[in-house]
Amino acid sequence: MSEPETTTGSRRVSTDTGSRALPSEKTITASHGEVLVSARGLQKSFGDRHILKNVDFDMLVGDITVIIGKSGSGKSTLLRALAGLTDPDAGRILFDGKIVFEGEDRTEDWEDVESHVGMVFQSYTLWPHMDVLANLTLAPRKRLKLSVAEVNARAEVALAEVGMAHHIRSRPAQLSGGERQRVAIARALMMRPKLLLCDEITSALDPPVAAEVLEVLRRLKEEEGIAVALVTHDMAFASKAADRVVFFHEGEIAVNATPDEAFNRSTNPELKKFVDAVRF
Numbered sequence: 001m002s003e004p005e006t007t008t009g010s011r012r013v014s015t016d017t018g019s020r021a022l023p024s025e026k027t028i029t030a031s032h033g034e035v036l037v038s039a040r041g042l043q044k045s046f047g048d049r050h051i052l053k054n055v056d057f058d059m060l061v062g063d064i065t066v067i068i069g070k071s072g073s074g075k076s077t078l079l080r081a082l083a084g085l086t087d088p089d090a091g092r093i094l095f096d097g098k099i100v101f102e103g104e105d106r107t108e109d110w111e112d113v114e115s116h117v118g119m120v121f122q123s124y125t126l127w128p129h130m131d132v133l134a135n136l137t138l139a140p141r142k143r144l145k146l147s148v149a150e151v152n153a154r155a156e157v158a159l160a161e162v163g164m165a166h167h168i169r170s171r172p173a174q175l176s177g178g179e180r181q182r183v184a185i186a187r188a189l190m191m192r193p194k195l196l197l198c199d200e201i202t203s204a205l206d207p208p209v210a211a212e213v214l215e216v217l218r219r220l221k222e223e224e225g226i227a228v229a230l231v232t233h234d235m236a237f238a239s240k241a242a243d244r245v246v247f248f249h250e251g252e253i254a255v256n257a258t259p260d261e262a263f264n265r266s267t268n269p270e271l272k273k274f275v276d277a278v279r280f
């Protein structure tokens with residue numbers, strides 16, 4: 001079995017004690033309502049298929065940006081590019097005003113910010129043979145070289161953030177889908193992200209459980225001042241969750257609007273067709 005996918009590949013050694021509230025970092029200065037991440041002219045092809053054509057957008061601290069669009073339109077590719085899991089072929093990514101990707105390469109500044117980017121996937125990607133605590137602490141122990149006491153303290157804080165402190169010794173098989181997904185969010189929080197990228201994290205969950213996960217994200221963005229990007233096919237969830245809605249069409253951002261504008265007042269024919277097709 002391969003190791004669950006994670007974006008926490010920082011080579012930076014943290015000196016944090018692990019005891020503070022999650023996530024806070026001196027190196028990121030953008031505050032609520034300010035731009036945290038910008039993409040400019042991002043392009044990405046796979047072979048001769050041009051997937052990201054010219055992607056431009058900003059994400060603000062304290063916003064949930066919901067990304068919608070047809071299957072295969074490039075939503076996951078965009079999240080993976082923001083997470084550093086894939087490199088675009090051209091364009092620029094700025095994080096807190098610093099250029100972290102330019103042309104075809106990550107810049108030196110990427111090393112400072114990559115540990116502030118967390119990603120959560122549709123499948124929970126938890127180790128089945130380890131308890132929740134071990135699932136949370138494995139990567140930070142290795143990558144940040146923190147002590148057992150430090151990572152355990154972080155795990156307790158992260159689990160409390162998602163309302164799962166009482167499950168610290170449970171195994172994934174003993175948890176419901178929503179609980180597992182909350183543990184997966186807690187695992188991403190271990191690195192104290194300022195940007196949390198969520199790729200269809202509620203698509204395997206019942207609506208009430210999806211609503212609980214949404215509540216966790218809302219509290220995080222409000223209380224911890226993070227920016228969240230959320231890819232979903234669930235338009236009811238999208239309209240409830242979003243501060244901004246980004247509609248992806250043929251590799252470009254066709255609409256970037258408030259949920260009300262996007263779902264009720266957009267004149268973009270492709271978005272109207274898309275929303276009608278999946279009408280909630």
Ligand SMILES: Nc1ncnc2c1ncn2[C@@H]1O[C@H](COP(=O)(O)OP(=O)(O)OP(=O)(O)O)[C@@H](O)[C@H]1O
Nearest residue numbers: 046047049051069070071072073074075076077078
């Ligand atoms: N590593 C890869 N190699 C080749 N093609 C890829 C790769 N990753 C993605 N693609 C292709 O790029 C296109 C966009 O994929 P992506 O996963 O970004 O779509 P998506 O919008 O997330 O779709 P879905 O809603 O189905 O998850 C798809 O046609 C996919 O097959």
Ligand SMILES: [Mg+2]
Nearest residue numbers: 075076077199
């Ligand atoms: Mg996808």
